[in-house]
Amino acid sequence: MAITRRRFLSRGALASAGALLGPGLFGHPFVRDALATPGLDRYLVVLFLDGGNDGLNTVSPIDDGGGSLRFDYERARLTGPGGLRLAPDALLPIGVDPNTGAALGLHPGFAGVPGVAAGAGGLQALHQAGRLAVVQGVGLPSYSLSHAEAFSMWASANPFGIGAYTGGGWLGRHLAPLYGATEAPGVCIGGSVAGELQQPATGILAFERLDDFDFPYDPADDPADVAAKRAAFVASCQQHVTGTLYDAIGTTGLSALQSSESYHQLGRTPLHSVYSELDRGLGYDLREVARVIQGVEAGAPNVAARYFRVRNGGYDTHSDQRGADPDGQHFSLHAEVGASLKVFFDDLEEIGAGLADKVAVLVWSEFSRRPMQNDNGTDHGSQGPVFLVGGGVNGGIYGNHPNVAESAWDDSGNTVYRQSGAFRSTDVRDVYGTVLRHWLGLSNAQVQSLLPVDSVASLPVDEQWQSPNFDLVRPVGGVPLFKT
Amino acid sequence: MAESDALTRAKARHLLRRTSFGVTPAEIDRLLSSASTVGAAADRLVAFRPKGFKPGGRYFSNVHDAWFGWMLKTTQPLAEKMTLFWHDHFATAYSKVQSVKLMAQQNQFLRLNCVGDFRSMVKGINRDPAMIEFLDTTRNEKEIPNENYARELQELFTLGTKNLRGGEGDENYTQADIVQIARAFTGWSYSRTKPVFRDWAHDYDSEFGTERGPKVVYRSTGGFGPGGASFSQAGEGETEIDQVVDVIFRHRDWEGENTVARRLAKRLFEFFVGGRFAQVATPSVELDAIDEVILRSGFTTRWNVGALVREILVHDRFFDSLSDRGRKSVRWPVDVAVGTMRVLAMKPKGKYKYVPGGQYGGLLDHLRNMGQTVLEPPSVFGWDWESSWISSATLLARHAFVRDVAARWAEGFAPLALVSPASGDPAVVVDAVTEYLGVKDDLSPAEIAAFRGFLGGPVDLSSDEQVRRKIHGLFVLVMQSPAYQLH
Numbered sequence: 024m025a026i027t028r029r030r031f032l033s034r035g036a037l038a039s040a041g042a043l044l045g046p047g048l049f050g051h052p053f054v055r056d057a058l059a060t061p062g063l064d065r066y067l068v069v070l071f072l073d074g075g076n077d078g079l080n081t082v083s084p085i086d087d088g089g090g091s092l093r094f095d096y097e098r099a100r101l102t103g104p105g106g107l108r109l110a111p112d113a114l115l116p117i118g119v120d121p122n123t124g125a126a127l128g129l130h131p132g133f134a135g136v137p138g139v140a141a142g143a144g145g146l147q148a149l150h151q152a153g154r155l156a157v158v159q160g161v162g163l164p165s166y167s168l169s170h171a172e173a174f175s176m177w178a179s180a181n182p183f184g185i186g187a188y189t190g191g192g193w194l195g196r197h198l199a200p201l202y203g204a205t206e207a208p209g210v211c212i213g214g215s216v217a218g219e220l221q222q223p224a225t226g227i228l229a230f231e232r233l234d235d236f237d238f239p240y241d242p243a244d245d246p247a248d249v250a251a252k253r254a255a256f257v258a259s260c261q262q263h264v265t266g267t268l269y270d271a272i273g274t275t276g277l278s279a280l281q282s283s284e285s286y287h288q289l290g291r292t293p294l295h296s297v298y299s300e301l302d303r304g305l306g307y308d309l310r311e312v313a314r315v316i317q318g319v320e321a322g323a324p325n326v327a328a329r330y331f332r333v334r335n336g337g338y339d340t341h342s343d344q345r346g347a348d349p350d351g352q353h354f355s356l357h358a359e360v361g362a363s364l365k366v367f368f369d370d371l372e373e374i375g376a377g378l379a380d381k382v383a384v385l386v387w388s389e390f391s392r393r394p395m396q397n398d399n400g401t402d403h404g405s406q407g408p409v410f411l412v413g414g415g416v417n418g419g420i421y422g423n424h425p426n427v428a429e430s431a432w433d434d435s436g437n438t439v440y441r442q443s444g445a446f447r448s449t450d451v452r453d454v455y456g457t458v459l460r461h462w463l464g465l466s467n468a469q470v471q472s473l474l475p476v477d478s479v480a481s482l483p484v485d486e487q488w489q490s491p492n493f494d495l496v497r498p499v500g501g502v503p504l505f506k507t
Numbered sequence: 508m509a510e511s512d513a514l515t516r517a518k519a520r521h522l523l524r525r526t527s528f529g530v531t532p533a534e535i536d537r538l539l540s541s542a543s544t545v546g547a548a549a550d551r552l553v554a555f556r557p558k559g560f561k562p563g564g565r566y567f568s569n570v571h572d573a574w575f576g577w578m579l580k581t582t583q584p585l586a587e588k589m590t591l592f593w594h595d596h597f598a599t600a601y602s603k604v605q606s607v608k609l610m611a612q613q614n615q616f617l618r619l620n621c622v623g624d625f626r627s628m629v630k631g632i633n634r635d636p637a638m639i640e641f642l643d644t645t646r647n648e649k650e651i652p653n654e655n656y657a658r659e660l661q662e663l664f665t666l667g668t669k670n671l672r673g674g675e676g677d678e679n680y681t682q683a684d685i686v687q688i689a690r691a692f693t694g695w696s697y698s699r700t701k702p703v704f705r706d707w708a709h710d711y712d713s714e715f716g717t718e719r720g721p722k723v724v725y726r727s728t729g730g731f732g733p734g735g736a737s738f739s740q741a742g743e744g745e746t747e748i749d750q751v752v753d754v755i756f757r758h759r760d761w762e763g764e765n766t767v768a769r770r771l772a773k774r775l776f777e778f779f780v781g782g783r784f785a786q787v788a789t790p791s792v793e794l795d796a797i798d799e800v801i802l803r804s805g806f807t808t809r810w811n812v813g814a815l816v817r818e819i820l821v822h823d824r825f826f827d828s829l830s831d832r833g834r835k836s837v838r839w840p841v842d843v844a845v846g847t848m849r850v851l852a853m854k855p856k857g858k859y860k861y862v863p864g865g866q867y868g869g870l871l872d873h874l875r876n877m878g879q880t881v882l883e884p885p886s887v888f889g890w891d892w893e894s895s896w897i898s899s900a901t902l903l904a905r906h907a908f909v910r911d912v913a914a915r916w917a918e919g920f921a922p923l924a925l926v927s928p929a930s931g932d933p934a935v936v937v938d939a940v941t942e943y944l945g946v947k948d949d950l951s952p953a954e955i956a957a958f959r960g961f962l963g964g965p966v967d968l969s970s971d972e973q974v975r976r977k978i979h980g981l982f983v984l985v986m987q988s989p990a991y992q993l994h
Contacts, residue, residue, distance in 0.1 A: 073886075105651075168658070168682065169668050171888055214878040215891070215898045229898035235876070236900070239907035241983065242865065243915035248976060251961045252984060258957030259950075259988040267833045269949075272897055272989035279899035341655045342646040398651040400643075403658075435682040 063463060065415070066316055068309075068331040068384040069194070069219050072360070074339030075170065077107075078391035078407025079427060080346070080353060081130055082157055085111045088124030095428040099394040100346075107346045107396045115147045117157065121498035122423040122445050127157075131347050132357030135365065142306070142369075145361025146412075149368065153418040154379075155410060156504055158495065160425045160448045162406030162440045164486050165479065166390065170339070170403075173389040178218030180452050183477040193455050194330060195222030196473050197463070202226075204274050207282050209330035210315055212308040217332045226278035228328070233290030233311055236283045256280065285325035289318040294370050305359055308333045309367040316382065317374045335360060338388060342400040360386070364412055380414035383462055383505070387451070393436050394427045405437040406448050415462070415506050419497045422449035443485040449495070456493030461505040467493060510546040510821045514538070517829055518545055520945060522820060524994045525779050525836075526552050527584035529846025530945055549820040553622060553813045555583045561615040568871050570607045571882055572860040574614060575870055578845045579854070589621035589816070590614065591841060592778050594881065595889035597632050597664060599641045601882045609637035610882050612700055622813030625771060625806075626756050629664055633748050636697035642887070645696040647689060648708040657689035659887055661755065667770045670760035671789050679728055679758065679766055687722040691738065691747045704744045719743055729766070730759030756810070762789075764798065765807045772797045772806070772815060779819050781828065781836035782893035796824045832949060835993040837896045840877035842994070843905055844870070847986065850944070853912050853920060864917030865910050873911075876904035897992065909986035915975045922978045923968065931966035931973075933959040940981050949990040958984060 079100065084092035093111070100108040114128025135145035149155045163182045167173045176182040180193035188196065194209070202208045202225040209227040211217045216227045230236040240249050257280070260273035292314045312333065318326040337356055345351025349358075364384060371379040391407025406425050425438035426446040433439050440448045452474045459465045459473065470493050479487060495504045512518070519538045522545070523530040542548035560581075562573035578587045594617060601610050613635050620628045632638050638656075639645050647653035662668050666679040694709030695702065710719045726735035736757065738750035758766040776784040776797060787793045800818035801807060819825060828834040838846070848854065848862075855862060859869040874880055878901040884890055913920050928939040937958045941947040950958075961984060967973040985991060 167668075168685075169662055170886065171662075172668060211898070214876075214900050215895055226899075228900075230900040230903075231876075236903070238903060239865070239910045241910055241914050241980070244976075244980070248980060251963070252980060255957040255961040255984050256987055258960075259954045259984070259990075262951035262953040263989060264833070268835055268837060268894065268993055269832070269989045271894055272837075272902065272992050275897055275899055275902050276987075276989065279903050282899065283903065339655075341643045341653050397653050398646060398648065400646065400653065402654045 063329055064381060065462060066319075066329050066331065066382045067194075067458065067462065068312055068333065068382065069217075070305075070360070070364075070384055070386045071217065071219075071332065071334045072338050072356075072386065072388035073334050073336040074388070075173070075390045075392055075403055076338045076356075076388035076407060077340060077344065077353060077401050078388075078404075078425075079394055080107060080109060080344075081357070082117070082127055082159060082408045082424070083109050083114055083130065084120070084123075084424065085114050085116060085126040085128045088120060088126065090123030090125060091428060092120065092123050092125040092424060095394075095426075098429060099427060100396055105399040107344060107399070107401070109347050113347045115150075117150050117155070118420040119499075120159070120424045121420065122447075125424065127420065127424065130353070130357045132349075132354040133361040134358075136358045136362045137349050139362065142362025142365035145358065145365050146410075147361065148365055149361075149412055150418060154368070154414055154416060155412055155418050156416045157420050158409045158411065158449055158454055158504075159420065159422040160406045160438075160446070161387075161409045161422065161451050161454055162390075162448050163451055164440050164477075164482060164488060166405045166437075166440065168390065168403040168435065168437075170389055173403075174218060177387065177389055177451055178221075180455055180474055183475075183479055185475040185477060188475045191222040192217070192219035193473065194219045195227075197459060197465075198222060198225050198227075198330065205278050205281070207278060207325075207328060209332070210312070210328045211332045212311055213332075213334060217334065220330065220332055226274060226282075227330075228278065228282055228286070230283075230286070232307075233286055233314060236290070237287045238280050238283050253280075282325060285323060286315065286318070289314045289323065289326065292317055294373065304363075305333065305335045306363040306366055309363050310370065313367060313370040313374065316371070316378070320375055320378065340392070340400050341397070341402060344396075344400045368412075368414075377414075380506075383411055383413035383415055383458070385454075385458060386410035386412065391425075391438075394432065394438065395429075395436050405433075406440060409451070409454050411454075411458075411504065417497065417502045417504060417506055419499070419502065421495055421497050421504060423447055439486075441485055442488065442490070450488040450491075452488060453492045453495055456491060457495040457504050460493040461503065461507075508821060509823055509826055510544070512545045514542055514545055514548050517948070518826060519548060521826060521829055522548055522552060524846075524945065525825075526588060526820070527846075528578060528588070528842050529850040531850055532943065546821050549817050552585055552820065553817045555586060555622075557586045557618050557621050558583065559615060559619060561611050563611060564607065567601050567607060567610075567882065568859075568869075570601075570611050570614075571871050571880070572855070574881060575841075575845065575860070575874075576855070578841070579848060585816075586618060586621055589812070590618045591839070591881070592775070593617040593621060593628075595884065596774065597635075597638065598884040598887055598889035599637050600884055604637045604640045606637070606640070608700060609640065613637040614882070622816065623811070625767075625810040625812050626752060627810070628812075629660075629755075630749050630752050632664065633660075633692075633752065634695070634702035636700055636702060639695060639697045639702060644692055647693050647695070649693050649710050652686065652689045652693060654685050654689045656692055657685045660688065660751075661685070663887060665752075665755045665767045665770070666758055667766070670766055671769060671773075671787050671794060672761050677761070679760070680725065681727060683726075684724040684728075687724045688751055690722055691743075691751050694744065695748065706744065709743060724754065725758065728758075730763060731757075765801070768801045768807050769797055771812075772801050772819075775816060775819055776800075776824070777892065779816070780825050781834055783834065785893070792824070796822055835949075837893050838992055838994050839890075839892070840874055840879035840896065840901070840905070841881060843877065843992070844874055844908060847909055847912055850925075851912055851920060851982070852925065853917070856918070862908065862911040863919060864912060864914035865907070868907070868911060873904065873908045877901050877908065878904070902992075905992065906987045909991075910983050913979050913982040913986065915979050917979070920979065922982055923974060928968070931968045933962040933965065936962060936966055936978070936981065940978070941985055944982070944985050944991065945994075946985060946988065946990040949993070950988070954988065954990075 087093045113131045133146040181188040199222040211229040260276040263269035312331045392401035392404040459470045562570045642656040643653045644656045669677040721737045723735045723737045736754045760766045804814035804818045926939040928935045966977045
């Protein structure tokens, strides 16, 4: 009769993983206090909207206020067949653009998935709870309309490829000096380690589902063979020259072996959202995040992740984008994101009182889309909104809506990045910097060391990021982005 | 050049593992007996006329499994490696195309042209219905141009965004070029499985104020001079999109070298040699290698991909990893899956093509978990290569796959039909198995000791129980080692 690995382990034949692995390897890092980052009893979840989300139909002007935002919006976004215009009464009001005074609204998809109880109210409900901060007009100088380049520029926060900062993500640079190679401070839900978290030093985990994150021993093996194979596997992962692919694979293998044994158990945790109709895609991904957070909070051994990364795809809406049509692609994407985030925070509330105040979600996309629509779609664009969601966030509107008037477009027909004037843009590094400084507790100098200021001779000064501002505040009332 | 170097066993193995899926000792013997130099071996490897195989079936999984089955049994493995390369290069995903027929048709097109004329291939992909659907050419109409195809044609299929200089002023094209090329493609669509040109949807663009007429591109890049290059002199529609490709293939970078040739040679070096070619500095030995293979193959006049690949296979850089293990390349998931099943003489079973051992998972599931579902690339860029293939998730999926293929109860796995160690002595057994799996020279002494330690003591090779515990187990362990993930 074959004995499964789990039954075997539960019999206690493998008294401790560390004993087999030898001293020094797992002796310290996994059990080190998870609060290595000063003040970090918090979590950061990065949600990447893959493909270039159309910001103009994410946060849209409802009226002109003291300017012409709605007028300009209607010039670019048409009605009739193939039109993308969102009617003023369809938008979900969230506040006023600080620059023009125009009333702003979320795309109607953000009210939740029609007919689905789970996550009802969607992002609108989170807004009403004061948990949604919208940072408008976020971009980088000298933007790229290539998905790959734009992604790399945003994820690295290094648009001009300054040498010392290449080869990693903005969060990866933050984590690399703080954690050892076999530590796992971060988790990517998905098959690979995502750009923001990439770096050479620490062992970021990647898995799609906790249930499947399991070391594949042969189910027919007896305990002695399992132990012998485990020891041989560990040995084969340890014997390689640092910096080589052998070493990288070996380190990943050790980290996967050790972590999976702890994380796998978390897949069994019952959560409210288990019963939700959003038991797929992004909703499911965020549920796995909630389970890991639950594990950390409960003190599960070897579970110490504070940084998470999830992705939602389908935003490259050159075609079939549609406006407010509930069957349209953009509506469905917004509905899924809003409802999934709502369920996620519902789960956090259920896991522990006050936990929702310790989790912030940063939502971004590699670029926005062209103001002037094509037939039922949009081409690649420039600045767009970034969301920060969570109980520790001061909800409201930060930054200015981009100027979508045709007279203000550049040669590509896109809105422009400026660090001066009424329509001043927000550099994404100011957003990251504010997160690092005020959510993750770094000093101003530490943040400056992570985010390179570039000086590019060919660009006018006001099209460059010369005056970092890691203390973003709401223009109305001077409220900071994060609660203290 | 390694052209006239004697074909050693190590070099033969290296040529085969990079141009096929896994290598058996018998295949190495065959190549050694048919060629005495590296050049002669390379000639043999590229000398094939692609077969017209088209993966059939009603559902996505059928087409996926059909292609996998063909990779397993084909006598032209390089044709399948190249088809895979082109599938990554001209990445097209079923989830958007939503037609197994069009995906299969494109797969056949890639195979038939896999070592042919690259310029003709790009002209063909312009008219490929799956591509017309995938990159929205069918939605690119006058007055509402859709730039998706025009951008990716330049960024991904031919020029790349930047030439090899790096830094400022290295752009190969501008947004204005994208708009002009998008205009040329207006009106193209497809009907059932054939491309069609719809004259009524072509060109007129209110912003430019003119109906039809020449389109000028590359005024500031490409070495065409301030007048740029133009197409559509010979008429719109049928010939115009061919002229676009002709112009692109005349594009020159800042050093006056052909931009398309350099970029494709670079990609093929990355594919066949390794990741160090992903970032090519100017000057560098990598850039020298790129220019040498272009020159030697006459690529900029004939655009013959087979000739270009042949020159890469005989280049010194191709063999660097034999002397420097740090220059190895991470095997693609498909390479691990097909290679492992080929080398272990295993076949997927049943309607769902499951791997007959361990958890009896379907091939499609195994490959998805390993991070590569063919016909479903993650984005227009295809897959990320090298270390991006490896994460905790995908590595455990590789381990699960090799576990299942050689599991204790794997159906049909007969290790002693593959290796015949002279005795059951642990050192002899480990030597035989690691040699058979092609990693013997890549293991550290401590790893070899660990594998011997797993066997514990002499293995009774006549005992079915011992063989299943120890020999099956050793195969799994070796295939789970870092060395097996590299080649």
